[in-house]
Amino acid sequence: MRQRHEFHVDSTRYLDDRGKPLGELPPQAGDVDRVLAAYRNMVLTRTFDAKTIALQRTGKCGTYPSVLGHEVIGTVIGQSLKKTDVFVPYYRDQAAHILRGVSLTELLLYWGGDERGSAWKNCPEDLPIAVPIATQCCHAVGVASAFRIRGEKRAVVCCVGDGGTSKGDFLESINLAGAWHLPVVFVVVNNQWAISTPRSVQSSADTIAQKAIGAGLPGHVVDGNDYFAVTEAVDQALERAHGGKGASVIEAVTYRLGDHTTADDATRYRSADALKKAWEKDGLKRLQNYLHDTGNWNPEQEKQLQADCKQTVDQAVEAYLATEPEPPTAMVDYLFETLPVALQGQRARIADKHRARGGQGGSV
């Protein structure tokens, strides 16, 4: 018998759990400003996250999925994507959204039950947060197809969780990305948990990255809490996409340090010991240690950064809480470009009821 194909999946890590380099770092480490900017964004994201959970607990925000522990991956995506590229997120990409220009107030509006939270002004082509699992993967290949059809040298980064890789949407999309040679990078945020279902139940494959092989794409595993490993992998995959060399899959291995959402209680299915061990690998702390060890960060700077982030988040919360709800007629006004006659009566009824009840919000 002749061996037809063999495959390998590489795995990359540059820092140990404490942030000590394991060897030579990739060239991106030489750009200290970029590394510092990354660290600042991670701290801002974590500050925002904690505040949003507190808002939910006090009835001022809806159900919210914490990004705690994933800050490295989103930050790298936000840094590596060009402004002209398109980001196709799942629902735990806060760190990337912030760097793409989505305001914290917009993020709060979205999770606070207001559609204007997806009317992003600074990244108008990015796809909105996708709640139905993995469905966004199909949009990513559609956007990448548009780039290919028009001959544009732009690329797409699409995020999906480890649970999402069990869905046809992911598998069908990586398959098309291979068949059509599309400029797209799939970043699988493998945080070990799909609500309560552990990674081991999703698939018996040793890595998720190897699913790429079946689609004719390269698959690569990185330590998702290692800023340098994720940066190198995403930069290389984007260079490949921009250069017309096709798609790739990156499995970024991390850990969901929070509950699935504020409606979840992970203590029902996850041991305190496992969580404690995961905290020891935290990517934010790891980069902080690295910056400190290399003489690029000190406690005074840390104190200042924490204060700055708190102020930024507090201002966003203030703006969010001060935002009047839209008038209820908005539910009709954005359904179609022009309101069909069939809906005019319903719109009038919504407006009348709103007025009769002395409704607040903008004018109808």
Added chain:
Amino acid sequence: MNTPSGQTVTPPESRAVNNVTLVEAVNMALAWEMEHDENVVLLGEDIATNGGVFRATVGLKERFGYRRVMDTPLAENLIAGTAIGMATQGLRPVAEFQFMGFIYAGMEQMISHAARMRNRTRGRLHCPLVYRAPFGGGIHAPEHHSESTEALFAHVPGLRVVIPSSPQRAYGLLLAAIRNPDPVVFLEPKRIYRAVTQSVADDGEALRLDTCFTLREGEDVTLISWGASILETLQAADKLAEQGVSAEVIDVATISPLDRETLLCSVAKTGRAVIVHEACRNGGVGAEVAASIAEAAFLDLQAPVVRVTGYDTIMPYYRNEQAYLPQVDDIVEAVEQVIAL
């Protein structure tokens, strides 16, 4: 100039093409719009080199290239979702589903994303796309190839659902669907893909969406239908005329959002309504039409609204499909029943 099916075009000034079937009209509309709007692209299974299993896209890959006429892998969910991504980039994708029986895998994308994109981004992104699918029974097709489940789509806010019932309306409605800035589910009654021919003016003139078409005026009863059943409904109207009953025939065409105005005006005039559709009765679009008439025109009615529909059963395999499909006599009997009251 020849159309893909080879029929001759009459004087260029009129651009009228004679003997056009419904499926050829679909092809003509696609070709016209691709010629005049470079953002229009086609994707689907077997649509490029093969020209589609019903030949709706025949010749288009040769004319516009594989870059704009794309064979996809065999994955309907992917087709539906890829079209969404393309549309957010300003393309106007027309995605073909080979049969309605296979469209269901794509429904999560249609319902959760295509229909909602404009609303959930407050107009930042929208989906100017068309999902085409042949549907309906009566062609001796295998299992899963004969259902009429248009009501599933009509129930979804944010989708337009359009069903042509003649070559001329197929041409004009498909042009309108492609030019529409929002998602349109365009369901093509395959039983009449080649049943009738008409002269179609290949002039790029779109018809209006969101409006019914009154195909025949009458005084005694309003017959309301869409899709392939229009054929039997018109035949029933002929038969009724021989009996001295004057039937108005309305092709709803855009079943959602529904043009209630035209239907109500007609019922106000005739005082009777019979609704005809192939789909099963329970929760069908006919129920929405009947309820709308009952709510808004009850006092105009001289008889209850009656439906002539498929049964609430699984569509039988083709040996029994005629027993399921509404027949001309069923419609005539229903009219006789409401006239007698």
